[in-house]
Amino acid sequence: MPFGICNLSIVPLRLEPTDTSEMVNQVVFGEHFEVLEKTKKWSKIRLAFDNYEGFIDNKQYEDISEKDYQGLSLETKNYAGELIDFITDNNNNLTTIPLGAKLPFLKGNSIQINNTSYLYEGKVCNQQLPKSTIVETAFLFLNVPYLWGGKSPFGIDCSGFTQTVYKLCGYNLLRDAKEQATQGEVLSFIEESEPGDLAFFDNEEGVITHVGIIMNDYNIIHAHGKVRIDKLDHSGIYNVDTNQHSHKLRVIKRFI
Structure with missing residues (x-):
């Protein structure tokens, strides 16, 4: 089964495979998923975090290996803790990321998606905090x-x-x-x-x-x-x- 990861800030997850279909959820940067079906333009996916299913535009995610999918599922969950922040890739391209975006394969200030490394210097949420x-x-x-x-x-x-x-x-x-x-x-x-x-x-x-x-x-x-x-x-x-x-x-x- 193919797997994918969101490499953009915020992507709509739709009920049906069309741009005019209802947005039932969003996929934020760093979220990974299974690809259940794939056509020329659309993929039906199942999010790893909560098993939510819907359709995402093929241009709005990257394929990842099963090894990376499993690694992302097992690693410590690191999330962006700033309301809005940004990351920069190897070529100094900037991508904004929202509060709650996942920081895949975080090591120091570096996160990784396939062969692309990103620099992230913001707050990281990765602990189970008190109810208060x-x-x-x-x-x-x-x-x-x-x-x-x-x-x-x-x-x-x-x-x-x-x-x-x-x-x-x-x-x-x-x-x-x-x-x-x-x-x-x-x-x-x-x-x-x-x-x-x-x-x-x-x-x-x-x-x-x-x-x-x-x-x-x-x-x-x-x-x-x-x-x-x-x-x-x-x-x-x-x-x-x-x-x-x-x-x-x-x-x-x-x-x-």
């Missing part, structure tokens, strides 16, 4: 605009936000809210929750469609229009701007 850092990390994304399928400081959706925050703190979540809701330990009451726990919300059909990170004093930080802070009560999220409930609470879960 979850909310602190979430604040880095405050006011980032909502973007369906997004997971970068230029645009992010609700589950992309929670997944990326947890990833930077050393914990793995699945991609979509309904998938994340299958993980963790259920809490019976809001009063049992701690900062860093996740609250999930469903629609009228009972499908979980939203997630946010619980803070102190019954506040919640979540991506809704933008990454924002609202109130959380037994009914759901109370929007402090509209003075109305915007989401109906389904379940609270603890992951750490």
